[in-house]
Amino acid sequence: MMFLLSVRLYFFIIFNLFFFVKCNQLSVDSFDSIINPDIIIKNCTIGELCSGTINSTSIHYYSVQYSFNPITAIRLTTNMKYNVTQNAPILVVVRQIRGVVSWTLPYAFSNGMIYSSVTRILCIHNEVNRTRPHTSTVFIEISTSNVDLIDYSIQLDNTTEYLLETDVKQSFTISPATPVYYKFVFPSHINNIFIEVQSQDDLCAVVSVQSFDCPVYDVGEIGFRQGHYQTMSKSASFNVYSSEFTKRNEFLLVFLVKPTDADCLDYKETAIIQPAGVVDVERRKNITVILSSLSYSKYLYVTIFLTVGIYSLIYVFAFLIMCRQPDTYDRLAPDQLSLLEARTERELAEHQNNRQSLETSEGEENVIASRMNDYEREESAVEVIETSGTGFVTVNDLCTKDYEYLKQKFRIYPQTMITIAIFYSLPVIQLVLQYQINIDSIGNEDICYFNFLCARQFAMLAAFNNVFSNIGYCALGLLFFIIVYRR
Structure with missing residues (x-):
């Protein structure tokens, strides 16, 4: 009996020691995998949908080669399968020669609005300051600190609707997670451009005119504070001069929908906190933009001279x-003029004699002078009535005062x-x-x-x-x- 108890106790101790060592080893391996995740390099091509599954144990690198063309751009679309129980997002980092941009999946705003899909246009036009077609490479890094596996996908596409032209309408759709920007190059014979933006939607958006450089600020609050910008609901406009961009004779026109409409309203609306699990709220805005090269300088000069001429x-x-x-005084009759001159001379003489004879303090002089002026006015009014000859007084009669x-x-x-x-x-x-x-x-x-x-x-x-x-x-x-x- 004692022998059986000893054997059972022995096996119990051995099992606990083995379980402790195994758990410790698993925790060490898990910690090492987080500190030193596996790097997996993958290839992807333009137009191909590249998908994968990732957690904290690995980092995925994509190397994408593309044929550079000055009139096109590269649009990167990233998606993930969102789960409300996920405790960490996916981090997307795009490395280019002239800059690094990054965002998270899901993309979250301050009001709790969440998007599981984010689309960005990569700034690759001036990465090597070239204008001729050539081949280049963009590197995309996908990582997360989530221990559970997360499904994701990326896709790169060429976009030809990238350059704006004068007197040509351009229509497109934007959302908070899908900003859009266009490039415009000043022709040699145009010095200023008038930009008019129209929309039939009431959603609040931001339009920004930025100098052309990488990276482009088109996401988050940073994008709202670059260059000249306006908030708009249905219309916006800019006057842009080529002299504003001395480095390059070109600029970018950036469009982005804001998560709320508070900045476009007279009153501040209450931020609507989105409930957990609600993603991809529909906030799409249709926009039409047209650039006019009509110079209004000559019309402005005409308006100025016409107004001044009128x-x-x-x-x-x-x-x-x-x-x-x-x-x-020219309208007075000779007899009225002689009476007026005589009366004025008499008043001035009396006034001068009175001032010389008064030797009082300054305050008393002011009082006496005021009373004398009142007396002179009364005497003048009586004389005007007597000299008018009509029996009544007009405003013209009361204005017949001495010029001095x-x-x-x-x-x-x-x-x-x-x-x-x-x-x-x-x-x-x-x-x-x-x-x-x-x-x-x-x-x-x-x-x-x-x-x-x-x-x-x-x-x-x-x-x-x-x-x-x-x-x-x-x-x-x-x-x-x-x-x-x-x-």
């Missing part, structure tokens, strides 16, 4: 009326008007210049609330016509100032 004619017409209309007296009174008016003009115009000028500097420095054209379809750039102002439209207020205000001074 206001110049108004000035000439006003001056002719003022020159043909006699002065107030009116000139002294009028000096207060221009000083006040100039002060008000400076006080109100300087902040406006500062605001216009500050907004223009911000647009040129950070590229955010959403900070200006005007219609870009109607905006016309001139000199350093992106919307010169909006500023020039205020010339009427200035011209007519100055004319009113001159008329008041003349009277």
Whole structure:
């Protein structure tokens, strides 16, 4: 009996030791496989659907050769079989000569929106600064830290709808996980291009004009902060000049749908958190873009000279009326003029004698002077009634004051008007210049609330016509100032 118990205890101890050593070995092997995963090199060709299964024990490398052509681009589409129980995503890294781009599968946004498929256009045009066809290679790395196997697939295709031409409409579809960009090269005879983007959908998108360099920022918040950009729901427009791209006479036009419409609304919508397991939410936007080479510079000059000419004619017409209309003193009869001159001389003499005879303090002088002015006004009004000869007083009779007296009174008016003009115009000028500097420095054209379809750039102002439209207020205000001074 004791012997059997001893044998059982012996086998129990041996089994536990073996199980412990085996488990320890498995954990060590698993840890080593994560630290030093197996590298598997695979080949893939253009147009071929390459699929595989991966976990944390291996890394898959794809070497894809392609024939480079300046008028085409390479589109890479990556897919994975999403499972809500997965605790780690797949990392896709694309290595090129001029840059490295990467993204995860599934591709997740801040509001929880998840996409199991991501499509990117590879920036390969200027990787070696060539314009002739040649053969090149792109390397794609697929890896994950997930211990469970995940199915994935990749496919590279040539896209010929890559170059934009003037006066040719280009229609396409974009989504948050499928950004699109196009290239435009300035012809030698064109210095500026007007870009018009239209859509029938209300989804919020971002349109960005970027300099052509690799990598292209077309995914995430980085893509929203490159070059000049606008948010759009149904329309957007840009004025692009070749002088803005001194390095290369070309640029990229990047399109991307945002995960929510908050940036295109007057109010901030509440972010909708997607429930677990919901992937590939439909947010597709159809866009049409057209580039126009019509130069509006000559029309802008015509508009400027025509507007200035119209206001110049108004000035000439006003001056002719003022020159043909006699002065107030010229319209007075000789007897009225003699009475007015005599009364004015008497008033001035009395006023001078009173000022010399008053020797009081400064405050008392002001009080007395004010009372004397009131008395003079009353006396003048009585004399005007007596000299009018009609029995009643008109505004014209009350305005028959001495020129020097009116000139002294009028000096207060221009000083006040100039002060008000400076006080109100300087902040406006500062605001216009500050907004223009911000647009040129950070590229955010959403900070200006005007219609870009109607905006016309001139000199350093992106919307010169909006500023020039205020010339009427200035011209007519100055004319009113001159008329008041003349009277």
